[in-house]
Structures are given as C-alpha cells and as structure tokens.
Amino acid sequence: MAGRITAFLYGTVSYLVFFCSFVYAVGFISNYLVPKSIDIGASGSLAESTVIDLLLLGAFAVQHTVMARPAFKRWWTRIVPPSCERSTYVLLSSLTVLLLCWQWRPIPTPVWHFDGALALAMICIHWIGWLTVLTSTFMIDHFDLFGLRQVFAALRGAALPVPVFKTPLLYRLVRHPIMTGFLLAFWATPTMTAGHLVFAVMTTGYILFALRFEERDLVVQFGTNYERYRQRVPMLLPLAKVAAEIAWLAKWAITETEEIDF
DSSP, X not given: OHHHHHHHHHHXXXXXXXXXXXXXXXHHHHTOSOSSOSSSSOOOOHXXXXXXXXXXXXXXXXXXHHTTSHHHHHHHTTTSOHHHHHHHHHHHHHHHHHHHHHHOOOOOOEEEEOOHHHHHHHHHHHHHHHHHHHHHHHHHOXXXXXXXXXXXXXXXXXXXXXXXXXXXGGGGTOSOHHHHHHHHHHHOOSEEEHHHHHHHHHHHHHHHHHXXXXXXXXXXXXXXXXXXXXXXXXXXXXXXXXXXXXXXXXXXXXXXXXXXXX
16 A cells, blocks of 8 residues: 555656646747746857757657657566556656756747737647647546556556547547647747747657657557548648538538529
C-alpha cells in the first residue's frame, strides 16, 4: 500500500508539473503574461542564439521520441513500475519544456507583422489552436494521456487501463487534432520574428516526423481498425473532408430544391 500511495503521489506531482509547464508554454509562445517569452528576453549573437535554440528543440525531440517508443517502454518498465511509466514520461517532457522556455534565446528580427483585422484574425486562430489542443485531450482520455488514470488504478489495486480505440468529435475530422492545434498556435501570430519562425519550422518538422512513428505504433496496437481509420480520415488538415461535406450538403440542397413542386 505504501508503494501504491507513493506512485499515486508521484503521478499527481508529475501532472502538476505538466500543468505548470503547459500554462507557461502557452504564455511563452503567445508572448503573454510571462517574464521571458519566445520574443522577450536577453538574446546573444545570431549564431549563438540559433545554435542554443536548435539544441533545446533537439533535446525535446529526442526525449519525446525515444521515451514514446514501445521498445523503450518495455525496457523502462523493468526499472520503474508500469503504473508510473506514463507519469515519468510526462514529467521529463514537462521539465524539458521548462528548460526550453528558460534557456531560449530570442531572435527579434521581424519576418512579418500584421495590423487591424488581419492581426485580429491571427490572434483568434492562435487561441483556437490552444483550445483545440486542450479540448482534444479530453475527447479521448485526458487523465490517461497524462498518467493520472494509471496511478489511480494502481492505488486501488486494479488492473492498468487497456487502451480503447475511439474517434470522438474532432477525431472524426483529423487523426491528430492535438497536433493540428499546436500547428495553429505556433504559426498564427500577427508578429513573426526570426526566432519564432525557427521554433515554428522545427516543431512542424518534428511533428511530421514523429507522427510517422506514432502511426506505425497505432497500427500495431489497433490493427485493421486503425488502418481503416487512416484511410478514411486525414492526418492533420481536414480540408478534403470539409470540402466533401460541403459538396454533399450542396448536392442535398440541389436535390431537395428540384423535388419541390412549385
């Protein structure tokens, strides 16, 4: 029981660290209510800032990718209890995000700047992106995704929850709405600096790279269910699906109109 309580407390602390890192990361990327952000803070030379920023992004990418692989998880759970595996991943990912926010070097050279209605549109899209990220986690299982469900099950002495394949709400439009939300939040800004552009380009490249491995793991985990889902639903952008829905509605409206006897 002492071990179960310790695991539960560990998972709870890990979740709180994640919550703090997520809130700070929102302010960091949005340049909002934080003392040091992606565009605000001490900066060095262009070469120094670029190298440091790329190393920080690389550290996050390596940690995030390696620890997410099934082979690493099988090895890792020989060291940590299986109930704490997800919490450990969440904790280290959160600490890596905080390290990036702390050591990031702004490169303030402007790339674009919008005013008026276009700036307002960019701001709205930016916050829609963050809202999409957060709400998408709850559409599947927020507490499972961040390790709380696992440590709570262990506290009760219950079996660890088995992943269930489901496609609610936004998951019917795109396969990875969390990543779609991140892309909107990273790119939609009325003022794009060189440093912010480096961040957006590198994180976009990483998302596209990492999703290849994640998709492969999901096929192994869920089999033909995920294969059919992948054939039916786009990965990140629902443009084709939205266009198909609009075409269907237009066809339906035309059919209904033709059937009306004036």
